[in-house]
Amino acid sequence: MYRKFFKRPLDIFCALVSLIVFSWLFLILAILVRVKLGSPIIFKQKRPGKDEKIFTMYKFRTMTNEKDENGELLPDADRLTKFGKFLRSTSLDELPELWNILKGDMSIVGPRPLLVEYLQLYNEHQKRRHDVRPGLTGLAQANGRNATSWDERFNYDINYVDNLDFVGDMKIVFLTISKVLKRDGVSSDTSVTMEKFAPEKETGNEET
Secondary structure (H helix, E strand, O other): OHHHHHHHHHHHHHHHHHHHHOHHHHHHHHHHHHHHHOOOOEEEEEEEOHHHOEEEEEEEOOEOOOEOOOOOEOOHHHHEOHHHHHHHHHOHHHOOHHHHHHHOOOEEEOOOOOOHHHHHHOOHHHHHHHHOOOEEEOHHHHOOHHHOOHHHHHHHHHHHHHHOOHHHHHHHHHHHHHHHHHOOOOOOOOOOOOOOOOHHHOOOOOOO
């Protein structure tokens, strides 16, 4: 009942209220991003959504465009500034995704939208994460954010798909807020952001 009739209207209501209430914060962050990191202010990237439909996801940029002598972008660790790290650790960089929620690309809660290039790497178990809209936050984010392994993330995502309900969504929202306030799990053990998904490096178990 909740999944079919109430989740989408609740997403629209929450996203719309948040955009209105935090409009001042959007303006301040946009100015700071422009001054500290340059333009464009908004980072756009194609991501797969429900049923693997591709959409454009919006975020505040957190990295500079610094390049080496060959014109290639420097590694993430070199382009991620102190201000960028702050945006990521507080999840303020994710605020523009509220537009994606209004458009119907995303939900408040759901599996996080990953890279399009990963689609061809998923097994049948992992593909089930696309049975629902991707979320601003999800069960994996509430249980470790980027510090979890790929196995754990995929298993959390599929668990969410199988057990989606209102109480579960509320728990995920509150757990996520707690994680963000504590700034837990912002990066993995091997990357300043999140390491690339490489199936050959996994255990062979069904992943999350």
